[in-house]
Amino acid sequence: MSAPVTTGPERTLEALADQVCAVAARHADHADETAVFPTEALAELRRTGLLALLVEGRHGGLDGGLADMVRVTLRLGRTDMSLAMIFAMHCQQVWAIARHAGPDLRERLLPWVAEGRYLASVTTGESTGGHLLTSETGVRRDGDHLMVERFAPVVTGGLHADGFLMTVRAADAESPTAVSLLFADRDQLTVEAAGAWRPMGMRASHSPPLRLSGRIPRAQIIGQDGDFRAIVTRTFGPAAHLGWSAAWLGTATGALARVLAMLRAPGRERTRTSSELLLTRLSRARQRLDVVHALLARTLETVTTADDLSRPPLQLQINALKITAAEECHRAVDDLVDAVGMRHGYLKDSPTGLERALRDLRSASLNYSNDRLHLVDGKLALLDPEVHFV
């Protein structure tokens, strides 16, 4: 049985992603050890044009879609989950601009992104955590400008970003649910680290708390003022769940591939494959990844073809992808640690890299908390009493 031959743009994208992975692999251990941002890998993302994957060709981008983002993120995740998350979240910002910014802003920003700019997302708040649809950050209106004073406890790659998309409470709005999405160029802001970054995993994502302040033109609001909700439902949420799930699946896939390579290599480890316990554990890990892969492919189709993503059955599927990917990818790697034991599973310097993958994947259920998503899904389930599937 021969593997399907991939040709054309898909092949090229994977080759570009591999080029980035080669650089990332050289620096990943150091970035993890010291919890620093993978600047070399970001430079390679820039050089390959992948930062402009979702920008149209006429603006200088690679003309890709969400399926391409998923494919590249899966690939990057095999080498480094922090890098895959950085890439996927950047793509999420670009996608939001491409789909929701007014024509003038879009025509200005997309060519700017295509020159190799990296965008960070500022959606967390001091008391709101990762809750997207409330913002405690009021902005003050100053003629055609907004005065922003924003604290965010977690901003992935924030100190390395060329620009930000940030949530702010709509100017002069009483309701904290009237949230706007605002673009700010790095040069328009004062950006200060407001604390250290000392996490268990995802160390290379360098996501310290930030304080951002500046005077931003109102014309840089993406979409309708106060209607970030529409962007979340149609673009931000789906892109996040697809991108994150791809990063997690890629990470667990890389872990499984490295374990299999070790077991297949000529030598002593090969003899262990007669163990029924080992075979069962390999099967279980592979099964978990196949489930996530199938759900990812199905959700990708839903997101790219559905008319109204606000309907409960669709929202439930998009959320199920996130919850399932977070749980199953982490469990698959945990299974693999048991499968190969202390020396190959638990030690930092093992070529299987399970130790880092497991630490990184522990963040998945917390990265927009599964608990919070279950509360939303419980309500959504009640809104679909006949139980429709998509």
Added chain:
Amino acid sequence: MDERFTAVLLPFLKFHTDGPLEPESDLRGLGLDSMQAIDLLFAIEDAYGISLPDEAMNDTTFATAGNLWKEVSAVLTGQPGAAAPGTGAA
């Protein structure tokens, strides 16, 4: 929109100040968040003894007072609402 409808709706709109509720009143801007949509739905269904169709469960229905009323009155009069037909089972 009848009086009973606004009476059921108003407690969910914590940012509504004095003045009448208009069909174009933006429910989210007035404080209805997505987690409360189901509670509002239950309150309306209890008040009128009706059941809104699954097809009406989307962001558009809960966007304005008028959109929500359109779905309620469609059930009350037995007419298809804005969401039906054609958007049926997914």
